[in-house]
Amino acid sequence: xxxxAVLAAATIPDAVTFAxxxxxCVVGALGVVLMRNPxxxxxxxxxxxxxxxxxxxxxxxxxxxxxxxxxxxxxIVVLFLFxxxxxxxxxxxxxxxxxxxxxxxxxLVLGLMVLAEVVLLxxxxxxxxxxxxxxPLDGPGSNVAKLGRSIFTTYLIPFEVxxxxxxxxxxxxxxxxxxxxxxxxxxxxxDEADGASPVGPGASGPGAEAADAEAADAAGAGTAExxxxxxxxxxxxxxVTR
Amino acid sequence: MIGSAHxxxxxxxxxxxxxxITIPHIDYTAILPELILLGGMLLLLAAAALSPRPLxxxxxxxxxxxxATASLVTSLVLWRDVTDRGPLTTVxxxxxxxxxxxxxxxxxxxxxxxxxxxxxxxxxxERISGPEYxxxxxxxxxxxxxxxxxxxxxxxxxxxxxxxxxxxxxxGLDHRREASGEAAMKYFVLGAFSSAIxxxxxxxxxxxxxxxxxxxxxxxxxRNVVTSDGVLIGGLGLLLVGFxxxxxxxxxxxxxxxxxxxxxxxxxxxxAAMAKAGGFAALxxxxxxxxxxxxxxxxxxxxxxxxxxxxVGAVVAVVQSDVKRMLSYSSINxxxxxxxxxxxATARGVAGxxxxxxxxxxxxxxxxxxxxxxGGSGEDRHDLARFRGLGRRQPVIxxxxxxxxxxxxGAPFTTGFFAKLYVxxxxxxxxxxxxxxxxxxxxxxxxxxxxxxxxLMFSDAGAAAPAGEGATARAVEAAxxxxxxxxxxxxGSWVPEPSGAVATMVAPVTRSAAADARxxxxxxxxxxxxxxxxxxxxxxxxxxxxxxxxVTVVFGVWPQPLVEFAHQATLLF
Amino acid sequence: MGSxxxxxxxxxxxxxxxAFAGLSIFASKLxxxxxxxxxxxxxxxxxxxxxxxxxxxxxxxxxxxxxxFVIFDIEIIFLFPWAVVYNELGRFGLVEIVVFAAAVFFSxxxxxxxxxxxxxxxxxxxxxTAAAQRTTSSTVRRVGAGSGEAA
Numbered sequence: 014x015x016x017x018a019v020l021a022a023a024t025i026p027d028a029v030t031f032a033x034x035x036x037x038c039v040v041g042a043l044g045v046v047l048m049r050n051p052x053x054x055x056x057x058x059x060x061x062x063x064x065x066x067x068x069x070x071x072x073x074x075x076x077x078x079x080x081x082x083x084x085x086x087x088x089i090v091v092l093f094l095f096x097x098x099x100x101x102x103x104x105x106x107x108x109x110x111x112x113x114x115x116x117x118x119x120x121l122v123l124g125l126m127v128l129a130e131v132v133l134l135x136x137x138x139x140x141x142x143x144x145x146x147x148x149p150l151d152g153p154g155s156n157v158a159k160l161g162r163s164i165f166t167t168y169l170i171p172f173e174v175x176x177x178x179x180x181x182x183x184x185x186x187x188x189x190x191x192x193x194x195x196x197x198x199x200x201x202x203x204d205e206a207d208g209a210s211p212v213g214p215g216a217s218g219p220g221a222e223a224a225d226a227e228a229a230d231a232a233g234a235g236t237a238e239x240x241x242x243x244x245x246x247x248x249x250x251x252x253v254t255r
Numbered sequence: 256m257i258g259s260a261h262x263x264x265x266x267x268x269x270x271x272x273x274x275x276i277t278i279p280h281i282d283y284t285a286i287l288p289e290l291i292l293l294g295g296m297l298l299l300l301a302a303a304a305l306s307p308r309p310l311x312x313x314x315x316x317x318x319x320x321x322x323a324t325a326s327l328v329t330s331l332v333l334w335r336d337v338t339d340r341g342p343l344t345t346v347x348x349x350x351x352x353x354x355x356x357x358x359x360x361x362x363x364x365x366x367x368x369x370x371x372x373x374x375x376x377x378x379x380x381e382r383i384s385g386p387e388y389x390x391x392x393x394x395x396x397x398x399x400x401x402x403x404x405x406x407x408x409x410x411x412x413x414x415x416x417x418x419x420x421x422x423x424x425x426x427g428l429d430h431r432r433e434a435s436g437e438a439a440m441k442y443f444v445l446g447a448f449s450s451a452i453x454x455x456x457x458x459x460x461x462x463x464x465x466x467x468x469x470x471x472x473x474x475x476x477x478r479n480v481v482t483s484d485g486v487l488i489g490g491l492g493l494l495l496v497g498f499x500x501x502x503x504x505x506x507x508x509x510x511x512x513x514x515x516x517x518x519x520x521x522x523x524x525x526x527a528a529m530a531k532a533g534g535f536a537a538l539x540x541x542x543x544x545x546x547x548x549x550x551x552x553x554x555x556x557x558x559x560x561x562x563x564x565x566x567v568g569a570v571v572a573v574v575q576s577d578v579k580r581m582l583s584y585s586s587i588n589x590x591x592x593x594x595x596x597x598x599x600a601t602a603r604g605v606a607g608x609x610x611x612x613x614x615x616x617x618x619x620x621x622x623x624x625x626x627x628x629x630g631g632s633g634e635d636r637h638d639l640a641r642f643r644g645l646g647r648r649q650p651v652i653x654x655x656x657x658x659x660x661x662x663x664x665g666a667p668f669t670t671g672f673f674a675k676l677y678v679x680x681x682x683x684x685x686x687x688x689x690x691x692x693x694x695x696x697x698x699x700x701x702x703x704x705x706x707x708x709x710x711l712m713f714s715d716a717g718a719a720a721p722a723g724e725g726a727t728a729r730a731v732e733a734a735x736x737x738x739x740x741x742x743x744x745x746x747g748s749w750v751p752e753p754s755g756a757v758a759t760m761v762a763p764v765t766r767s768a769a770a771d772a773r774x775x776x777x778x779x780x781x782x783x784x785x786x787x788x789x790x791x792x793x794x795x796x797x798x799x800x801x802x803x804x805x806v807t808v809v810f811g812v813w814p815q816p817l818v819e820f821a822h823q824a825t826l827l828f
Numbered sequence: 829m830g831s832x833x834x835x836x837x838x839x840x841x842x843x844x845x846x847a848f849a850g851l852s853i854f855a856s857k858l859x860x861x862x863x864x865x866x867x868x869x870x871x872x873x874x875x876x877x878x879x880x881x882x883x884x885x886x887x888x889x890x891x892x893x894x895x896x897f898v899i900f901d902i903e904i905i906f907l908f909p910w911a912v913v914y915n916e917l918g919r920f921g922l923v924e925i926v927v928f929a930a931a932v933f934f935s936x937x938x939x940x941x942x943x944x945x946x947x948x949x950x951x952x953x954x955x956x957t958a959a960a961q962r963t964t965s966s967t968v969r970r971v972g973a974g975s976g977e978a979a
Contacts, residue, residue: 070835076908076909079905079908080905083901083904083905084901084902084905087901088897088898088901088902089898091894091897091898092894092898095886095890095891095894096891098886098890099886099887099888099890099891137485155912157908157909157912158909158912158913160909161909161910161912161913161917162276162913162916164906164909164910165276165278165910165913165917165920165921165924166276166277166278166279166347167279167347167349167468168347168349168407168409169279169281169346169347169349169924170286170346170347170349170350170401170407170410171349171407171409171410171413172906172924172928173924173927173928174401174410174413174414174417175413175902175906175928176927176928176931176932177293177296177394177397177398177417177931178413178416178417178420179899179902179903179931179932179935180296180297180300180394180931180932180934180935181391181394181417181420181421181424182420182895182898182899183895183899183935183936183938183939184300184387184390184391184394184421184424184935184938185391185420185421185423185424186891186892186895187387187892187895187938187939187942188387188391188424188427188428189424189427189439190888190889190891190892191430276913276916276917278917278920293931297930297931297934300934300935300937300938301934301937301938303938303941304934304937304938304940304941304942305937305941
């Protein structure tokens, strides 16, 4: 369906909802980038994700909306906040300095290219395949029920295998959150560590903090990814409705 | 691919009945190898969690070897069933149990049998306790198995993640070395990025074909001619990028040297063997069996990938003085050889690739195990000088390493020879003469650096070695932090402290200096006895190495069964 | 799309929540008396003078708590579609979800064994000794009644 057709089909409340949700999304996204305090950035991210959830509801993708709220605005942002807290809120990063020379110019050019590509794709009629596996969107039954059937029939194995992914996430977090030399996850606050642990190089003072930070970083990112993988499995059927 | 149209019909009919649910039939025996690994992994976790005091690492190793052996036996039994009754799909056609999958199941099980044997001693030496190494290895193996037998792109993706995320963690298993953490971080960030690209590829492919099921995609493409195939080609390209990253093909290899060098050495070997097995399994199945109609589009791309991978891997490996880093570049070179079979896209080519992946897995595991032994406690040194004279100090280890290196170089009477022969032959048969020539050239370059290590191990320490000068400089650097000031450095005759650790530190310095000064060989031998770093072997690692070497030599002399196996695997696609 | 109608109560709830939060803040600004002293603004308003700043970072072990949260969060998200089609799936669905939950539970066990919920007092390797310069007069802050700031 081309863009004008979509607009014609939309009713007034729909259009208003869409506009509001879109504004929420964009304002939140700008907030993520522009806020000085990383905690505020994370909270702005909640706003964006919530706006996306509203958009999902508008598309009749109720399950994805639920995933968006429960997993992303719930768990993922909480993880972000944890990692920010683990690293220290008051750490200043010099974001405006170019790490690589000419980084910004390249980013601008590439961004424009992507934008042009999106416009181009929107104006092209691509051949797409047969009807989606999970059946048409406007068929009988709710979206969530269809998804449930998909998950427990066609995508049963991916669903069960997702549990292995969760186990990896747990084991990975435990391994990476482990204090060097102690063989156990660190229990002490950083200021108690100095002088208290005679083991291993880097187990005391600032070294330990750096290692902690790194571990938190890695663990945080790792979980986010495995969660995303789980989300992909959950959304496999949902993405089908188009 | 035979009968895929029929299969698609069945799937369609089942899904149309949307009101009621058709419960998918699950053939538990068909997925038993995966179930054994995952179930065993959970039991290991529970045992670790519930046991009142920490279990020794050997206990976990024994359990892992047992589980892997069970899965190996099951895979072989399934192989017999499949050759008798033909391939089967199960769980709503998302799992294919065919010859191709079973070949990889056997390969992965073999890797899992050997890996714990080679890792246990290292973990004890480096004081890394707990079940994590084994648990992560088992999960990773099951992920690779799912990739090999997946008949659905969603499952391929999940397999990819379950394969890779444990590998990221394994790279960072050693907290005492910063390089390990750096490797984990690097691998993770780039790996997550490539996974995202891969998912995007799946999305585009789904958009273009209307299904994530590989058989249905194949059937759709066989029935329809896609006229404006931009989305499909785009999706295919992104899938290829995702796979190329996992198997470390140039130009997506940037992470490989740093990650392989930083990771704990047994984990490096496991990573190299497992990521390549899983990655190539899915790569071959998706491209050769699902997208044969688009061959003209992807074959040239794979050609460039393979050529670059072969050349860069070999050329950069030559200039490495660190053996661990050299082996990681050589693993890139090997990926190029496997790509040769994909580029040919014939049954012969795929069979060659299968043979290559199987033999490479065991060879690389053994090679990195030797490096972990010689590298010494804390992985302090992996440079070439460390390997000089190993043949005299540790004849068994050195001989094993020599065999494995010769296999990597492609010497006759090892599996490496036939592996290289089959893929190059397949490339030539598919009229990719240029690529075959490039492969031969890169094999010749690669032979140089493998043989250099072999000669170094068995050469007399008095003989001048090419890396002698550099090694001396490095050894001096290594000695400095320990507070040893070289006395009378110009004369090349420093007096080492006689006591324990210091003597160990100084010994290589003295030896290299002596080599430079071309002192009489008797003096060198005397120093040699006084303080070479000890290479601590254990029955575990000897058994593991023994398996690697035995497979390499036995199937090198008598390759027929394995060749037959690989050939049948491609027939039963 | 009529489905949006059913979200109207949620929308109303949001508006009410926002209004309540805004009103509360506004009302407390308007009504509450504000007479700040340095003792009231101290990080720990209990009279003890802190000798060092509060720790800037949380220990990594908090991360394990976050993991437990995420793991069960994702399990719940899979329970949602299962619950919707529970009647159609019957025993088969129950078995599958139990298998899934069991795997998650094993990882939970592992987390517990690694001390994720072990929040007892931290074992100090270095004994805590009172510093000589910290006496009652130096650590207790007295405010008001003309005594001024003790510290």
